[in-house]
Amino acid sequence: MYQFNETINRLNTNAVQTEMLPLIYGRRDLMPFWIADMDIKTPEKVTQAIADRLTHGVFGYTNWKNDNFYTPIRHWFKTRFNTNVLKQDLSYAPSVLFTITEAIRLLTNEGDGVILNTPAYHNFIQLIQGNHRMIVENELFYDGYEYTMDFVQFEYLCQMPQNKVFLLCNPHNPTGKVFSEQEILKIIEICKKYDVYIISDEIHMDFVRRGQHVTLAQFMHEYDHMLVTTCLGKSFNISGIPHAYFITKDKFMSETINTKVMSVYGLAAVNLVALTVIKTAYLECADWLDELNAHIDNNMTIVEDYIADHLSDCLFFQKPDATFLAWIDFAKSGFNEIEVQDALQNVGKIATGIGNTFELSASTHFRFNVACSEEKLLEGLERIQRSFDYLKAQQEERAEI
Numbered sequence: 480m481y482q483f484n485e486t487i488n489r490l491n492t493n494a495v496q497t498e499m500l501p502l503i504y505g506r507r508d509l510m511p512f513w514i515a516d517m518d519i520k521t522p523e524k525v526t527q528a529i530a531d532r533l534t535h536g537v538f539g540y541t542n543w544k545n546d547n548f549y550t551p552i553r554h555w556f557k558t559r560f561n562t563n564v565l566k567q568d569l570s571y572a573p574s575v576l577f578t579i580t581e582a583i584r585l586l587t588n589e590g591d592g593v594i595l596n597t598p599a600y601h602n603f604i605q606l607i608q609g610n611h612r613m614i615v616e617n618e619l620f621y622d623g624y625e626y627t628m629d630f631v632q633f634e635y636l637c638q639m640p641q642n643k644v645f646l647l648c649n650p651h652n653p654t655g656k657v658f659s660e661q662e663i664l665k666i667i668e669i670c671k672k673y674d675v676y677i678i679s680d681e682i683h684m685d686f687v688r689r690g691q692h693v694t695l696a697q698f699m700h701e702y703d704h705m706l707v708t709t710c711l712g713k714s715f716n717i718s719g720i721p722h723a724y725f726i727t728k729d730k731f732m733s734e735t736i737n738t739k740v741m742s743v744y745g746l747a748a749v750n751l752v753a754l755t756v757i758k759t760a761y762l763e764c765a766d767w768l769d770e771l772n773a774h775i776d777n778n779m780t781i782v783e784d785y786i787a788d789h790l791s792d793c794l795f796f797q798k799p800d801a802t803f804l805a806w807i808d809f810a811k812s813g814f815n816e817i818e819v820q821d822a823l824q825n826v827g828k829i830a831t832g833i834g835n836t837f838e839l840s841a842s843t844h845f846r847f848n849v850a851c852s853e854e855k856l857l858e859g860l861e862r863i864q865r866s867f868d869y870l871k872a873q874q875e876e877r878a879e880i
């Protein structure tokens with residue numbers, strides 16, 4: 480049994496979750512539930528492997544093109560996702576977002592379209608716009624049970640010659656949607672028909688609790704124009720140890736990215752601590768991740784029950800199939816996002832993911848990270864309740880005047 484209920488103080492560790500509060504929320508005294516990392520310690524075996532590596536004392540240039548990199552990743556994909564990944568299809572990369580950015584830059588020109596399911600991870604929006612490409616929106620619809628993709632519109636968008644890339648996020652941040660095998664096959668079929676390149680960000684792949692993660696890597700033989708990118712940042716809470724990897728059969732893509740990492744960006748150095756983590760975590764820590772998912776599932780149930788018991792007049796939330804992020808809908812409260820965020824930040828003193836940063840239009844959601852101790856989670860929920868109690872009291876006061 481692993482311990483996930485320790486409440487961890489991350490002050491004085493330069494954690495973005497607290498350091499960035501003044502910049503994003505204008506105040507420092509907020510309880511952080513916004514950024515997608517965990518208030519949970521990485522497995523002890525990983526910490527020990529890092530410590531062992533550090534005692535060597537020499538941290539020079541390091542090579543990833545060997546079995547210390549290939550074997551653990553191939554083992555993970557085989558045992559977790561029943562997928563054979565070939566060595567020659569695997570590459571190391573500095574980060575997931577770096578890989579996505581580079582692939583988009585290689586595949587498109589300025590002004591071209593990148594198809595994106597919305598709501599979307601906010602950095603996708605920023606990097607597409609920052610590289611002067613167009614976001615082409617394919618909105619996910621909540622049908623009262625799950626988020627679904629509009630395939631008629633998707634095919635229509637894929638037909639347009641300026642839309643050259645589909646950036647898939649599976650499992651999906653922020654909704655927690657897990658794309659089924661049927662959906663994946665349909666995506667591949669449509670993209671192949673119109674030669675739209677698929678970039679599949681699978682960084683949340685290890686947090687699928689209902690259903691099964693279907694990696695695009697399983698279908699590489701069906702279509703050459705696909706790239707899967709992921710890392711251990713989320714799974715083992717090591718986002719401060721930057722690294723990523725990608726899988727593709729497209730030799731032009733992998734060779735160009737690999738060459739550019741060095742010759743255009745000068746990023747020759749590989750993160751040797753990350754290589755140590757990949758080996759230990761993927762070969763020895765699967766049981767830790769399974770128990771962590773049980774903890775997260777329990778936390779999601781706590782959120783669902785708390786909302787049903789105390790906040791059902793204002794909030795709607797259904798446990799997602801994946802991720803440690805709760806995408807909570809406040810539409811039925813009748814308050815707008817400015818009012819809700821103002822109350823969360825200034826009354827509840829809580830920092831949640833701000834909905835409109837994930838959407839291209841006004842939002843009725845906030846994102847709430849549940850990867851923490853039960854104690855912290857309950858305090859967060861009480862703060863949310865305090866915020867909505869305040870909004871309702873204000874509304875009543877106004878009605879009486």
Ligand SMILES: Cc1ncc(COP(=O)(O)O)c(C=O)c1O
Nearest residue numbers: 515574575576577600652680682
């Ligand atoms: C969907 C998704 N992709 C990528 C990232 C960031 O990955 P990296 O730090 O490797 O660029 C995140 C982090 O929250 C994410 O949620």
